[in-house]
Amino acid sequence: MSGNSLDVKKLPQHVAIIMDGNGRWAQRRNKPRLFGHKAGAESVRETVEVCREIGVKYLTLYAFSSENWRRPEQEVSGLMSILKRYLEVELPRMLKNDIRLMSIGDRNRLPDSVRSVLEKTISKTASNSKLTLNLALSYGGRDEILRAVKDISSRCSAGEIEPGDISEELFSESLDTSGIPDPDILIRTGGEARLSNFLLWQLSYAEIFFTETMWPDFRRDVFIQALSDYQNRERRFGRTGEQLHSG
Secondary structure, eight states: OOGGGGGGGGGGGGEEEEEEOOHHHTTTTTTTTHHHHHHHHHHHHHHHHHHHHHOOOEEEEEEGGGGGGGGGGHHHHHHHHHHHHHHHHHHHHHOOOOTEEEEEOOOGSSHHHHHHHHHHHHTTTTOOEEEEEEEEEEEHHHHHHHHHHHHHHHHHHSSSSSSGGOEEEEOOOOSTTTTTTTOOEEOOOTTTTOTTTSSSTTTTOOOOHHHHHHOOOOOHHHHHHHHHHTTEEEOOOTSSSSHHOOO
């Protein structure tokens, strides 16, 4: 199946992906877990390219969760090195292909060298507009919601807003994803079927696609399959099918 088989009028505007299965993929090959994480970088590259090619405007990847800091120090250090290397290598490609980089999560917890490269890449690609690649780094959905609540509480205390002014729109503006439309589809690889504290507010009405494919094996064909499945679903947002099709 190729991208040409998709209906360009029904493409998701925003795709979110939980990139799961790197460690298990490596262990099945009697390799260290970092071997799987390194292999997964190629899946990131291909997924970004497919999104840019077919016209998806936003791609959010769950690259490192706030809970991942609990992993063995060697693995965390290795993941940070892979991230830093990815950003350094991909910057020229992002500039050439009009890709903007963004990040969500607690950026301050990242090592200084990684944060420096991340912020440099975000700055240099800020004016790009073909595709926004949004990396969730040191990110947790509950943490994001709590930070938004604290921000709104502070604004109320300062008299900037009244409690009665608080709406879904105002709350969304206080999240890390402010200015980005909510995901239309969540894809999770690796055979697991849970949200893992990812975009808990933003995924309220997203279609969800689970695949047994491990992230290092996630390539164009599986991605197109997920998008095709999405296009065959009816998104009702609480309404009935009859309401959607009347008139």
